[in-house]
Amino acid sequence: VPARELLAGGKDYLEVELLAGEEGLDRPITHQRIQKPGLAMAGYADFIHPGRVQVLGSSELTYLEKMSSEERGDILGRICAHDLTCIAVTKGLDVPDELIELCNARSIPLFRSPLLSSTFIDRLNHYLDAHFAPRITRHGVMVDILGVGVLIQGDSGIGKSECALDLVVRGHRLVSDDVVEIQCRQGEILVAKGPDVMRDHLEVRGLGIINIAHLYGVGSTRVRKRLEMVVDLHFWDAKDDVERLGLDQEMT
Structure with a gap:
């Protein structure tokens, strides 16, 4: 499933908007399950799955806000180095400039939705289940x-x-x-x-x-x-x- 499907077929259902990385909209989502990269932000990024949708909620963004710009850029750079399919920010939260710059530079689609993290994840799982179901x-x-x-x-x-x-x-x-x-x-x-x-x-x-x-x-x-x-x-x-x-x- 290309990442652009979240904008095309699922735009009204997931209520997403594209913030950055438009050139990477053809990147494929290869896994039905989503991932929250909280542990990766703490420095352990070995289990980042590039083919999954990475979801950032208030916990992850609050953690990033407490860091300096240099630290944020370093952590987000290590995560984005895994050639991610796309990133989705929930609750309509403000997105760090460092993340927008990285997504544009690496052509990683960056979406934002006003939905709560739990609601967004539930809808995304249902949407991807319909696409990945045999x-x-x-x-x-x-x-x-x-x-x-x-x-x-x-x-x-x-x-x-x-x-x-x-x-x-x-x-x-x-x-x-x-x-x-x-x-x-x-x-x-x-x-x-x-x-x-x-x-x-x-x-x-x-x-x-x-x-x-x-x-x-x-x-x-x-x-x-x-x-x-x-x-x-x-x-x-x-x-x-x-x-x-x-x-x-x-x-x-």
């Missing part, structure tokens, strides 16, 4: 049925979209048709959504592509939903031995 794409239809996220799968032409339309007519909600992108959040939560260009649209044989939100109201669709159930549709074959009650446990 994802796959599946062919099917994603719907919200009484609050349960259901992915309907099956061969082409079996009637997945027709089932989804019938569910929407009965008051349920469409998430995505045809292409479903599934992300694994926090290592265990599956969240499904569709491409932005296809949002609210459903393709039904005989009708073409219809806009569900226009026909049934904005409450008939949603952007994303947690995936909790998968339904596979199969063409009927009398030869298949179907266990209808689900009493027999099968292992695959």
